[in-house]
Amino acid sequence: MARMIFVNLPTKDLAASDAFYAGLGFEKNTDFSNEVATAWMITETIWVMVLSEEFYSSFLRNGDKATYGAGPREVLNAISGETREEVDEFARLALAHGGTIYREAAEEFPGMYSVAFLDPDGHEWEVGWMDMEATPGA
CATH class of the missing domain: 3.10.180.10 (2,3-Dihydroxybiphenyl 1,2-Dioxygenase, domain 1)
Structure with missing residues (x-):
């Protein structure tokens, strides 16, 4: 398995x-x-x-509590997209279903296009697509 x-x-x-x-x-x-x-x-x-x-x-143990929204972020949940268009579609769907854009879609590094959004509780998700031919060292 x-x-x-x-x-x-x-x-x-x-x-x-x-x-x-x-x-x-x-x-x-x-x-x-x-x-x-x-x-x-x-x-x-x-x-x-x-x-x-x-x-x-x-x-949870040791007095730990669930956290939400703004402030320190321990985790960025990231998944891959199959195309730039799919990255954009995830952003559209997130907005249409109660999410908010955390970081606009952009190619911040050569060949890496991504967007980050928050779910209704403020948990951050990133969807990214990589153009392997444009990525340094590929």
């Missing part, structure tokens, strides 16, 4: 998060979803687990 990654994110509003991730085109797995958590498949090996704040907090 291939190794998998499960990005676990707290939410204050599970319904808003569900609308956002469905709007991005991710596939909901109803076998692992209930009233406190929903499972969204990005690929067969990459999933987003959106957990109510209370349920998310049950996994």
Whole structure:
């Protein structure tokens, strides 16, 4: 079996998060979803687990708390896009389903085109596409 990654994110509003991730085109797995958590498949090996704040907090120790929005960011969730146009489409879909643009789409490094957006709870996502022929050292 291939190794998998499960990005676990707290939410204050599970319904808003569900609308956002469905709007991005991710596939909901109803076998692992209930009233406190929903499972969204990005690929067969990459999933987003959106957990109510209370349920998310049950996994934390040492007085740690769920965080949202502006301020220090520990994680930038980044996924690849297949084309520049798909990067732009993710940005459009994020805006249309309750997200906000965090960093406008741009080619900040040669051959690397990306956009960053925030989900309704302020968790940052980046979608990037690389033109391997234009990337230094390719």
